[in-house]
Amino acid sequence: MEAVPALAGAPGLLEIAEGRRRALQRGVKTPGGRLLGRLSQPRRRFLASALALLTGEFEVVLMLQLLVLTSMACPSHGAEACHPQHEDSVKRSIGAGRGRRAYDRPVAKEGSKPGSRRLSRRQFAAMSASSAAAAGLVGTGLGGSARAAGHRVEASVDVVVIGAGLAGLSAARQLHRGGHSVVVLEARDRVGGRTYDHRIAHNKVVELGGQWAGPGQDKVLALAKEMGIKTFETYSKGDNLMYRNGKLTRWSGDVPPVNPASLVELEVMITRLNSMAAQVGDEPWKAPKAEQWDSETIETWTDANAHTADARWLIQLVVEGVYGAEANEVSLLDLLSAIHSVGGDVFTLVGDAQSIRFVGGTQQLSKRLAHKLGRRVVLKAPVESIRRRRGGFVVATRDRRRWRCRQVLVAVPPPLVDRIAFHPPLLPSHAQLAQRQPMGTAIKCNAIYDAPFWRPHGLNGFAISDTGPVKITYDNSPPDGRPGVLVGFFEGDAGSAFYDKSPRARRHAALESFARYFGERARHPRRYLELVWAAEPFTRGAYGSYNPPGVITSIGHVAGKSVDGVHFAASELTPEWIGYMDGAIRSGERAAAEISTALG
Numbered sequence: 001m002e003a004v005p006a007l008a009g010a011p012g013l014l015e016i017a018e019g020r021r022r023a024l025q026r027g028v029k030t031p032g033g034r035l036l037g038r039l040s041q042p043r044r045r046f047l048a049s050a051l052a053l054l055t056g057e058f059e060v061v062l063m064l065q066l067l068v069l070t071s072m073a074c075p076s077h078g079a080e081a082c083h084p085q086h087e088d089s090v091k092r093s094i095g096a097g098r099g100r101r102a103y104d105r106p107v108a109k110e111g112s113k114p115g116s117r118r119l120s121r122r123q124f125a126a127m128s129a130s131s132a133a134a135a136g137l138v139g140t141g142l143g144g145s146a147r148a149a150g151h152r153v154e155a156s157v158d159v160v161v162i163g164a165g166l167a168g169l170s171a172a173r174q175l176h177r178g179g180h181s182v183v184v185l186e187a188r189d190r191v192g193g194r195t196y197d198h199r200i201a202h203n204k205v206v207e208l209g210g211q212w213a214g215p216g217q218d219k220v221l222a223l224a225k226e227m228g229i230k231t232f233e234t235y236s237k238g239d240n241l242m243y244r245n246g247k248l249t250r251w252s253g254d255v256p257p258v259n260p261a262s263l264v265e266l267e268v269m270i271t272r273l274n275s276m277a278a279q280v281g282d283e284p285w286k287a288p289k290a291e292q293w294d295s296e297t298i299e300t301w302t303d304a305n306a307h308t309a310d311a312r313w314l315i316q317l318v319v320e321g322v323y324g325a326e327a328n329e330v331s332l333l334d335l336l337s338a339i340h341s342v343g344g345d346v347f348t349l350v351g352d353a354q355s356i357r358f359v360g361g362t363q364q365l366s367k368r369l370a371h372k373l374g375r376r377v378v379l380k381a382p383v384e385s386i387r388r389r390r391g392g393f394v395v396a397t398r399d400r401r402r403w404r405c406r407q408v409l410v411a412v413p414p415p416l417v418d419r420i421a422f423h424p425p426l427l428p429s430h431a432q433l434a435q436r437q438p439m440g441t442a443i444k445c446n447a448i449y450d451a452p453f454w455r456p457h458g459l460n461g462f463a464i465s466d467t468g469p470v471k472i473t474y475d476n477s478p479p480d481g482r483p484g485v486l487v488g489f490f491e492g493d494a495g496s497a498f499y500d501k502s503p504r505a506r507r508h509a510a511l512e513s514f515a516r517y518f519g520e521r522a523r524h525p526r527r528y529l530e531l532v533w534a535a536e537p538f539t540r541g542a543y544g545s546y547n548p549p550g551v552i553t554s555i556g557h558v559a560g561k562s563v564d565g566v567h568f569a570a571s572e573l574t575p576e577w578i579g580y581m582d583g584a585i586r587s588g589e590r591a592a593a594e595i596s597t598a599l600g
Helices: 004-008 013-026 033-038 041-070 087-093 121-134 166-177 218-226 260-277 290-294 298-305 309-323 332-341 346-350 363-376 414-419 428-436 492-496 503-518 551-558 581-599
Strands: 146-148 151-162 182-185 197-201 204-207 231-233 239-244 247-251 356-358 383-389 392-397 402-410 421-423 442-449 459-465 470-475 484-491 527-532 566-568
Touching (some): 151 392, 166 363, 166 581, 182 363, 182 402, 218 363, 239 503, 260 298, 260 332, 260 346, 290 332, 290 551, 298 332, 309 470, 309 484, 332 346, 332 551, 414 428, 428 551, 442 503, 459 503, 484 503, 503 527
Parallel strands (some): 383 421, 402 566
Antiparallel strands (some): 146 151, 197 204, 239 247, 383 392, 392 402, 442 484, 442 527
């Protein structure tokens, strides 16, 4: 054994072997060179290594194995630290290869656990495989790669997070800070989930996804401050507009200028909703009247409590703005839970929660979180299946990549959970929940003008209407007001009616609506941008999922509950700020704490 280290320095032996292997990989003047030239690079390396063994390099491999054993692999850290699934190997492998994007910021080295120098039979075999890889005989090009079920394993980590929106990234950051190894798999070619910014000028964007915050949303505001993202108030100087029964009316304040009887009725209804919401805690299925409230829609309750058309119309407008759905689709208990989640006031739900914006857009939050996580975030990695195996999991993507882990976090909108194949299947209650919570209907459009021409006329850009398809608008201009931007929404039935129409038809309809409220000049933007969220395969709707009657009281209690190492997070799965970016962050941090406890 003492002579083995000396062999490693035998003049030219390793250099000759390495030169032969590289020549074989290139297919240059070697037997089988033509065949190798036709193969992909990973397969060429693998075949080259096999040929090298057949042509006399086996001695080199054997010597390298013996070298590893006699030097005790990693004297300072113990044999356990040199296992091919060790964290350092994981870091090298995450996001590498096949031309896919990854966040390539250098990853900080994790601390190593002290281990015994005594080698088990399993560790002996593992180091043999490791030394073969060091000699160039494992053709994956990934230091930590292995094989599972005939497919390449990219890495072994403590936690695989599925989804790089605010929920998934917030969870991943907290887990990483807690000393756990983690990888985030994102199906899209971008991070941000339901936030998505489109650049319109230098350092200026329009948001095609979620964009607002408000007082009390401490998590998202704290994250913005930490990341150096400034905030500004939604433009509100001037009058609002209401288009009702063919008539355009200017108004100011919080309450639209409907007839006095409707105002009184609306005030009574809002007071009653707030009082009912106060009886709904963080677990709405346990509310004293949960069965009663969950058995009816918002529409049936409104019809029973409102006798004026204006009051019924305004409640319907609230529902469309919150859910992207119609009042006859959503459980009354769901609305009461949403009111409870924002502090117990309907006016917060429809007013203050839309009062704060972020300079440069909201997708920055996710981008900066992902940047800090570096190569732990892997894009273009749509997850196909999650299989339980040997006390952990194997998570597989559609392009046949695999990751091993101890715990899994599924951080996608609830209706998308059933698009992942679970082996063994999820509990029937979880499977049913994914099927019974639909996504809302919303198309978001932005019309961009040279300047906010409505401001000199004393208007703040906010309009509500009983005539669609765009029934709600806001001033969406950058902080300096250049360019001017109006944002509008096709929501509920008005949105689904335009799903299958052409982009040109949607543009025409949106600009017709803007012109109805702001005049002929609104018909001629210099640019028009839209996003049909139902057409996004990894979202399938907006603004979030909602509960039809009967869902909350029958199986709502399983929402967000972990199942034997599989955890869930999303903006819908939180008792505070349901459906908001703040809620997504809270949900991710809750799941991370749950996972940390499970990992021990």
